[in-house]
Amino acid sequence: MSPESEPIEEHEGEPPAAGGPRASVNFGQPAWTWAVGPRPRDRLGKLWLKVRVYARYARFLLHEFRWALGVFWTLVVGGGWILHRFYHHDGETLEFAEACYGVFLLIFVEAALEFPDEWYLQFAFFLVPIIGLGAVADSLIRLGYLVFSRKGNLPEWHRMVASVYRRHVIVVGLGTVGYQIVREMLQLRELVVVVERPHVESELIEEILDREVPVIRGDARTIKTLEAAGVRRAKAVVLATQDDLANLDAALTARDLNPNAKIVMRMFDESLAEKVAGSFALPAVSTARVAAPAFVAAATGRRVYQDFQLAGRHVHLVDLTIAPEGALVGQTIGNIQHDRQVNIVMHHGRDGTNVNPDHGVVLGPGDEVLVIAPIDRLVDLERMNRPREEESPPPAPRPAAPPEHLS
8 A cells, every 4th residue: 555545543623634645534433412513622622512501501590580589689688778777776777788688697587686676677577587488498499390300301401402502403203213313413423402202202212312412302393392402503404203294394394494404304205205305395315215225235245325316327335345356356446446437435454444545555355445336337346356266167978878789
C-alpha cells in the first residue's frame, strides 16, 4: 500500500487537511443526547449543554411555583412594611429590615418579636403563620413530585428536555423500524426526540429511555404533541408508524408547523408512497421496496445493505470479501473500478479501514470492500471473486461389452 493511502486516526473536531491522507473511521463512538444546537466535541461542551438543560429546569420550577413564591414574599415584604409603620411595643418601633426578618421567622412559628399592643396586628400574628406555612407546604409537595418526575422519567421531564433541543430529529412511532432509526441516528450523533402513543409499553421504549432520549406521549397528528416534541425547531421528522394514513396526516401537520424541516414517511403501500411523493413533495419510503434486497441477499448469500436510485439508475450497496483463490486477488482498486464500472467506497485490509481508498491499493485475500454498482456489474464482480475451479478430467470410457456367441 502506498504511503498516501495509509490510514491515520481521526481526531474529533480536526478535519483532515486538504490533499492529505485519508482518515480511518471509528464506528464505536458513543452518542451524546444532551446536546443543544451544535454537537458536543469535548467534556466542556457536554457540561455546558447539560447546564442548559438544568437551567431550563430551574426556569420551569420558578414558573411552576410563581404563586406560592408570590404569596410567601408578599407576606415577608408587605408584612414587614406594615410592622414597620404600625408596630409598637412599650413605645419601641421596628426598622424595615428588622420587621421583614420578624415576619420571616413568624411564618415558621419562630417568635422573634414581642406580642404587639394593636389588636389588628395581634390578629395578623396568628394569620401569617397559617398562610405562610400553607404556601411552603404546597411548594414542597409539588417540588417533590417534580423531582420524582425527573427520576422516574415522567412526561413532564421529557417535555422539558425536548423543549431545549435545537436542530434535532423527531421519530414518530417506536416499533421495530422506529427503534432502528433511533439507534442509527444516535450513532450519527444526532439529537433525537421520540413520539409514541400513550399507554404503549415495550422493551424498546425502556431501552430508549436508558439512552436518555426524551419520549413524548401523545398523538403525532395533533399540533399539541408535535409542538411538545419541538417540531418548530426540528430539522427532520420521520413518521415510522404502521398506519399509512396516520403517517400522512402527521406529515402534513408537521410540514404546516415547520415548512423547512425534512419530512420522511414510512409506507407499506408502494403505489401510495409514489403518489404521496409526487403530489405532496414528501419523501415516502416503501417498506416492501426497502426489505426486498434483504430477502434477496439472505436467499443468495450476499450482503446487500441498501439499494437506491443514482443518476436515474438502480444501484446497490454491497459488502464483498475477497476470496483467497479468486481473480480479484492482486488487482488494484483503480483497475477494478475502471474495468468493471463499479465504485469501491471503502476498503478494509491488514492496514486498517479506508474510506474512499486510493486507486493504487492492491486487494489481498480476506480483504473486505464496500461496493456501489448496478446489479449486473455486481454479478460480474462476484463471478470474478469465485475460487478458480480446476477442470476435472473427462470420465474414462466404459469398456465395450464382449460380443455374444451364437450357438
